[in-house]
Amino acid sequence: MNKILTGLLAAAMAATTCLAQKVPQPKSQKEVDALMAIQNAEDPDKRIAAVENLLLKFADTEFKGFALMAATDAARMKNDYEKILLYGERTLEIDPKSYTAMLAMAAVIAQRTREHDLDREEKLSRAEKLAKQAVDLVKSAPKMNPQIPDDQWALMKKDFDAQGHDALGMVAMSRKKYDVAAAEFRQAADGSGDPASMVRLGTALNSSAKYDEAIAIFDKVMAMTDIHPAVKQVAQAERVRAIQAKGAK
DSSP: OHHHHHHHHHHHHHSOOTTTOSOOOOSSHHHHHHHHHHHTOSSHHHHHHHHHHHHHHOTTOTTHHHHHHHHHHHHHHHTOHHHHHHHHHHHHHHOTTOHHHHHHHHHHHHHHOOTTOTTHHHHHHHHHHHHHHHHHHHHTOOOSSTTSOHHHHHHHHHHHHHHHHHHHHHHHHHTTOHHHHHHHHHHHHHHHOOHHHHHHHHHHHHHTTOHHHHHHHHHHHHHOSSOOHHHHHHHHHHHHHHHHHHHHO
């Protein structure tokens, strides 16, 4: 996501914004320094602190949307549910078309919604709406930074699209619509190659009793190198479950 953050800052500093239709400008060298502190922060907590510093010291900054999105992404890296929603909502107040904020919020809402939550369907509907809006916006999204090569931007958009479908898959899984979930996860996995999306696809296939397909997906994940141990562990467990369920038929 650092490439995205860099692109957001470059776009904010060098390109026309969607809302103001003007090039945002820092008003002093101190504001420039505060902006660079956000981009160069070494960890999520320092990035959030740098964002709050900018907003506190430069309340009239024209880079508020960039800063809030940076905080949203930092909260996502921390897996901090409350702060993702807090900064995501604030980002959307500044930029209602911020698909990056929508994607972060959709994913965490879908992940954190539990079967017995009293507001379960309200949360799932919110996540679904955000993900669909983001997917639609990404289709015609202009480059974050005019300097990004066309082929690289196409890959970035493909990844954003995959994130949206991954969130929609999680919503469908929560609703126990396993075939719908599998279709969404397949689109996400095809678009990003993300092992986590592949594991979710396999899990959805398991839940649909499509064990051979699930096993094939888990075999691919298990053969991957340099993937997160937790993802590999889930893939292994789900593969065992698929084999056992297939043998019990």
